[in-house]
Amino acid sequence: AQSVTQPDIHITVSEGASLELRCNYSYGATPYLFWYVQSPGQGLQLLLKYFSGDTLVQGIKGFEAEFKRSQSSFNLRKPSVHWSDAAEYFCAVNQAGTALIFGKGTTLSVSS
Amino acid sequence: KAGVTQTPRYLIKTRGQQVTLSCSPISGHRSVSWYQQTPGQGLQFLFEYFSETQRNKGNFPGRFSGRQFSNSRSEMNVSTLELGDSALYLCASSSWQVGVGANVLTFGAGSRLTVL
Numbered sequence: 001a002q003s004v005t006q007p008d009i010h011i012t013v014s015e016g017a018s019l020e021l022r023c024n025y026s027y028g029a030t031p032y033l034f035w036y037v038q039s040p041g042q043g044l045q046l047l048l049k050y051f052s053g054d055t056l057v058q059g060i061k062g063f064e065a066e067f068k069r070s071q072s073s074f075n076l077r078k079p080s081v082h083w084s085d086a087a088e089y090f091c092a093v094n095q096a097g098t099a100l101i102f103g104k105g106t107t108l109s110v111s112s
Numbered sequence: 113k114a115g116v117t118q119t120p121r122y123l124i125k126t127r128g129q130q131v132t133l134s135c136s137p138i139s140g141h142r143s144v145s146w147y148q149q150t151p152g153q154g155l156q157f158l159f160e161y162f163s164e165t166q167r168n169k170g171n172f173p174g175r176f177s178g179r180q181f182s183n184s185r186s187e188m189n190v191s192t193l194e195l196g197d198s199a200l201y202l203c204a205s206s207s208w209q210v211g212v213g214a215n216v217l218t219f220g221a222g223s224r225l226t227v228l
Contacts, residue, residue: 032214043116043202043219051214090155096208099145099168100217102155 002027004091006103013081014111021076021106023091031093033074034100035065038088047089050074061085086110114139116220118203124226130191133223137184137205143167144186145217146178149200158201161186162208190225198227 005024013019025031032051036044048059055067065076074091091103117136125131137144145168146158157170161180178188184205190197201224204217 034216036219041221043221044204044217046216046218049214049216094215096214097167098215099157099160099170100204100215101157102147104154 002031002093002101004093004101004103006089006091006106008106009104010107010109012109012111015083016080019076019078019081019085019108021089021091021108023074023076023103025072025074025091025093027072027093027095029095030069031095033065033067034092034094035059035063035074035076036090036092036102037061038090038105040087044090047076081108081110083110083112116203116205116218118201118220118223120223121221122224122226124228125193126228127193127195129193130189131193131225132187132189133201133203133225135186135188135203135205135220137186137203138207138218141205141207141218142184143206143208143215144180144184145204145206146186146188147202147204148172149202149222150198155202158188193227195227198225200224 003026034049035047038044050057050067088105090105094100119134143162145160148156160168164180175191180186200222202222204219208215
């Protein structure tokens with residue numbers, strides 16, 4: 001069965017420090033890959049997506065993610081975290097015509 | 113372009129009642145998906161509608177149902193509410209069409225349902 005694993009439930013980083021959020025997937029074929037962010041009381045906002053081609057994709061708010069087929073991973077990175085990045089982050093996968101499957105999410109806290 | 117609009121944003125019901133939630137997709141989007149979000153189970157897929165037809169369905173009991181109208185607006189209904197139905201219900205729309213690339217979802221702010 002298809003699944004998405006985000007190993008870290010909660011991460012705390014200092015403001016200005018770099019960030020990496022991990023995501024591993026189990027899927028029959030290379031899926032489409034997404035990262036969404038959710039602020040408290042809000043819906044989900046798309047940060048970036050990977051369909052094919054260059055394995056390093058750029059998103060909004062200075063985020064990027066790298067697709068590694070050999071590791072079935074799609075980790076999210078940001079070189080310098082801002083306090084406003086504190087939120088919950090979700091990795092998700094699907095294929096054409098199938099439902100989007102989400103990981104359990106990683107809560108990011110930013111310390112000053 | 114207006115985003116995905118969900119109404120109501122908050123509601124409180126008691127066990128055994130039923131509830132209907134509404135979702136207006138982005139103009140031109142014909143696909144609408146519904147998700148349930150709870151602290152314990154995370155984001156779980158309920159169903160997806162495309163051009164008034166249910167295309168995909170998640171693993172939820174028959175108490176959960178939905179429909180889509182000709183203007184792409186969608187409603188979901190939960191009958192005989194249980195305490196465990198308390199959740200944030202998220203609607204998302206996309207412009208996905210059969211055979212054309214990935215289904216990129218744009219989410220609404222959600223409807224927060226509390227069952228007492």
